[in-house]
Amino acid sequence: MNIHFADIQLATARHLRWMPDAVVVTDEEITVSGWALSIWDDPARQRFLINGADFDQVDRSLPSPDLLDFFGHIPNAATSRFFCRHRRTGRDELFPDGFVRLNVTGPFGEHRLSYRTAWYLADPAREPAMPSPDQIERVIGSANLPSFRLGGATIVKHYEHLLHERFDRPIASFRSILDWGCGAGRLSRYLSLLSPAVTGIDIDADNIACCRDSLPGARFLAVDLMPPTPFADCSFDLVIGLSVLTHLDEAVQDAWLEELWRITQPEALLLLSVQGLPQMALYRTPPALYLETHETGILDVGANAQLQAVIDDAEYYRNVMHSPDYIMTRWARWFDVLDIIPGTAGTQDVVLLRRRAD
Numbered sequence: 469m470n471i472h473f474a475d476i477q478l479a480t481a482r483h484l485r486w487m488p489d490a491v492v493v494t495d496e497e498i499t500v501s502g503w504a505l506s507i508w509d510d511p512a513r514q515r516f517l518i519n520g521a522d523f524d525q526v527d528r529s530l531p532s533p534d535l536l537d538f539f540g541h542i543p544n545a546a547t548s549r550f551f552c553r554h555r556r557t558g559r560d561e562l563f564p565d566g567f568v569r570l571n572v573t574g575p576f577g578e579h580r581l582s583y584r585t586a587w588y589l590a591d592p593a594r595e596p597a598m599p600s601p602d603q604i605e606r607v608i609g610s611a612n613l614p615s616f617r618l619g620g621a622t623i624v625k626h627y628e629h630l631l632h633e634r635f636d637r638p639i640a641s642f643r644s645i646l647d648w649g650c651g652a653g654r655l656s657r658y659l660s661l662l663s664p665a666v667t668g669i670d671i672d673a674d675n676i677a678c679c680r681d682s683l684p685g686a687r688f689l690a691v692d693l694m695p696p697t698p699f700a701d702c703s704f705d706l707v708i709g710l711s712v713l714t715h716l717d718e719a720v721q722d723a724w725l726e727e728l729w730r731i732t733q734p735e736a737l738l739l740l741s742v743q744g745l746p747q748m749a750l751y752r753t754p755p756a757l758y759l760e761t762h763e764t765g766i767l768d769v770g771a772n773a774q775l776q777a778v779i780d781d782a783e784y785y786r787n788v789m790h791s792p793d794y795i796m797t798r799w800a801r802w803f804d805v806l807d808i809i810p811g812t813a814g815t816q817d818v819v820l821l822r823r824r825a826d
């Protein structure tokens with residue numbers, strides 16, 4: 469057994485635990501199919517929950533031979549698929565706060581931290597217009613609209629719960645929120661349901677125009693590849709940057725961390741995501757690459773062509789991995805690095821930072 473490969477697989481089983489492949493909502497029912505891993509729980513005792521209650525029908529331990537390539541070290545990986553059905557009654561409210569919450573837990577069910585493994589879907593009836601397939605592909609790597617919706621709603625709800633868990637702060641309590649690298653508005657569309665003070669910025673002017681057209685509840689601005697932005701010092705008290713620093717080399721990273729420091733107020737909170745071990749299992753990242761990241765701190769794996777159609781500099785947008793120790797030390801030049809929480813930013817890890825005064 470390769471211990472590094474096993475660690476990567478265990479991180480996914482522990483922190484992501486499960487993933488939906490398809491969520492289908494009709495007037496009569498909602499069905500969910502996907503896979504669920506378990507290290508210690510007997511798969512027969514896993515619970516499949518919708519808004520905290522058990523699904524009406526659960527078909528579990530279905531064949532999943534394809535998962536052996538990803539999770540060969542995890543028990544029962546080859547029989548980890550499931551299918552669940554919840555029949556809607558006239559009285560049930562599937563989207564109690566605008567979102568349905570789906571989860572897989574052990575036999576004791578959900579608890580205070582269970583939001584971290586929950587997936588959320590917004591009420592389709594309340595969704596604003598969607599971006600085009602090209603616009604979606606530029607931000608999530610494929611033109612998959614269901615993944616775009618599921619990922620966006622889930623990340624925003626995870627952050628909402630995280631801010632509540634750690635700081636007792638609802639999203640609405642922040643005076644001014646920056647969605648840095650907002651892309652096609654995957655997060656801004658749900659963030660703006662929770663706060664009227666969301667600003668999205670991106671170097672992709674086409675996606676910014678799309679956000680402006682479809683999401684009137686937030687403001688959007690195209691920015692240059694390098695700072696400064698037009699914002700005044702201390703403009704924001706919450707910054708979200710989902711999978712932005714995973715695409716910038718170290719010099720560009722440092723320039724933007726400096727800029728984020730400038731435009732945030734003292735004590736502002738920042739949630740910036742990085743690739744962590746859970747995502748590496750899904751991407752089948754060779755452990756040798758992560759070992760190298762561990763040694764160098766930050767590893768630039770090469771140029772990423774996804775923004776070719778919208779930015780001039782073919783070398784700017786990259787694929788970059790960070791080690792936790794590097795983040796804890798390097799990013800501490802600007803911020804108190806409070807925590808790195810695995811698998812809470814979709815499949816990425818979220819780095820929780822607080823802006824220092826000096």
Ligand SMILES: C[S@@+](CC[C@H](N)C(=O)[O-])C[C@H]1O[C@@H](n2cnc3c(N)ncnc32)[C@H](O)[C@@H]1O
Binds near residue numbers: 607654670775
């Ligand atoms: C992987 S996408 C994620 C988009 C969005 N945060 C989401 O999760 O859907 C990365 C985004 O960061 C944007 N980006 C890259 N460098 C940036 C920078 N220096 N400032 C603002 N946006 C940037 C890209 O254009 C792209 O939209």
